[in-house]
Amino acid sequence: xxxxxxxxxxxxxxxxxVSMSLPMIEAAIQDQAVxxxxxxxxxxxxxxRNPANSAFHDAILHEHSIGDRTRxxxxxxxxxxxxxxxxxxxxxDGHMVQELRxxxxxxxxxxxxxxxxxxxxxxxxxxxxxxxxxxxxxTVAMCLRAIAKANIHEQxxxxxFLLPE
Numbered sequence: 001x002x003x004x005x006x007x008x009x010x011x012x013x014x015x016x017x018v019s020m021s022l023p024m025i026e027a028a029i030q031d032q033a034v035x036x037x038x039x040x041x042x043x044x045x046x047x048x049r050n051p052a053n054s055a056f057h058d059a060i061l062h063e064h065s066i067g068d069r070t071r072x073x074x075x076x077x078x079x080x081x082x083x084x085x086x087x088x089x090x091x092x093d094g095h096m097v098q099e100l101r102x103x104x105x106x107x108x109x110x111x112x113x114x115x116x117x118x119x120x121x122x123x124x125x126x127x128x129x130x131x132x133x134x135x136x137x138x139t140v141a142m143c144l145r146a147i148a149k150a151n152i153h154e155q156x157x158x159x160x161f162l163l164p165e
Contacts, residue, residue, distance in 0.1 A: 005061075006048040007162045008148040008155075009121070014044040014062035017144035025136050026066060029128055039067035040127035041076040042140060043084040047120040051089050059088060066127070079126035082110035083133070087117045087124060094124070095134060116141045 029035035042064045049059035065077065086094045090104050094113035097104050105111075114133025115124035118141040125133040125140075155162065 004048070005046045006148075008151045009047055009061070009144060011062050013147045013151070014144060015064070017044070017140050017147055018042060018062070018064045020143045021136070021139045022066075024139065028132065028136075029066065034132045035128035037067070037073055037076075037127055039065075039069075039072050039076055040125055040133075040136065041065050041080040042136070043077075043080045043124045044140065044144065045084055045088050045122040047122070056085055056088065060084070076127045079110065079112055080114075080124045083112055083115040083124035083126060084122055086110060087115035087122045090117070091120075092117050093134065095130070118142065119145060121145055 025040065029038055029040055043060060044062040046054075046059050046061040060081070063077065063080075069077075083094050086097055086105070086109050089106075090097050090101075092101070092104075094110075094115040098111060098113055112126070112130065114126055114128075114130045114137060115122065116134060116137040118138065121141045121144055123137040123141040123144070125136040127133065128136065
């Protein structure tokens with residue numbers, strides 16, 4: 001049976017987490033030392049969908065591009081999805097897999113890094129240097145986790161069970 005997706009992390013909360021993070025990210029990628037191109041793509045995965053219950057494409061919850069995609073000098077969206085796939089499949093940050101557990105990599109995995117797996121929340125970014133991609137993905141993941149925590153706090157005051165509205 002196809003999972004319905006996370007109750008507290010959905011497309012709207014994912015977009016909100018990106019929006020909260022954008023002022024920092026957009027300012028940072030203007031610095032050539034951070035991002036040579038000035039372009040970035042972010043991918044957020046649904047934490048309730050995993051390799052055991054969902055296809056990768058179906059588990060992509062939200063994507064966000066920064067900069068005019070017609071002017072991109074590389075496929076940042078494709079790179080971000082490939083980074084997200086490694087973190088989603090392994091449940092670990094892409095850099096951790098590549099540096100500490102390379103035996104978990106499979107054919108067609110990327111050797112690019114810049115993805116985060118934070119308490120089941122997977123976010124990736126591509127366009128900047130990998131250490132900044134990782135920081136941007138981590139920022140979005142932390143905002144998303146905070147939004148989910150705020151939402152459960154609000155829900156507890158209404159119902160004992162999670163009911164769709």
